[in-house]
Amino acid sequence: MKFRKDQIEKHYSFVEKIGEGTFGNVFKVYHKATKTFRAIKILKKTAVSKMEAHKILKEVDILKKLDHPHIVKIYEVFFYQNNYYIVTEHC
Numbered sequence: 001m002k003f004r005k006d007q008i009e010k011h012y013s014f015v016e017k018i019g020e021g022t023f024g025n026v027f028k029v030y031h032k033a034t035k036t037f038r039a040i041k042i043l044k045k046t047a048v049s050k051m052e053a054h055k056i057l058k059e060v061d062i063l064k065k066l067d068h069p070h071i072v073k074i075y076e077v078f079f080y081q082n083n084y085y086i087v088t089e090h091c
Contacts, residue, residue, distance in 0.1 A: 003079040012040065012087070023048050023056070024083075028090055038075065039091070043084040053084075060086055 012029040015037070019026035024043040031038050048056065057077075064074045078085035 003077050003084075005079055008040070008078050008080055008085050012038070014040075023052070029087075037090045039088050041086045041088070043086070045079075045082045045084065048084075057084070 011033065012031055015028040015030055017025055018028050018039065021041070024041055024047065026039055026041045029038050029040050030036075043053075043056065045053070060074055060077060063071065064077075067073070072091060073089040075087045075089070077087065
């Protein structure tokens with residue numbers, strides 16, 4: 001899987017926190033280029049074991065290839081400041 005490594009804030013403005021999970025938090029964000037709202041799940045690298053990270057990122061890689069109205073769309077994945085940022089459609 002290829003990660004973007006630039007600053008997430010260059011592309012997105014954080015609007016509000018909309019959820020929490022075992023591995024991180026989910027935020028509603030505004031994508032500056034398309035002027036649309038999306039969601040970003042932030043996973044701290046230190047909170048995820050190497051094996052868990054591999055499984056999560058493998059699933060993300062599979063989901064990036066899918067395009068179906070009943071499956072959440074994954075746009076891109078960033079790795080920045082020891083966090084994974086998974087950008088999805090805002091549902």
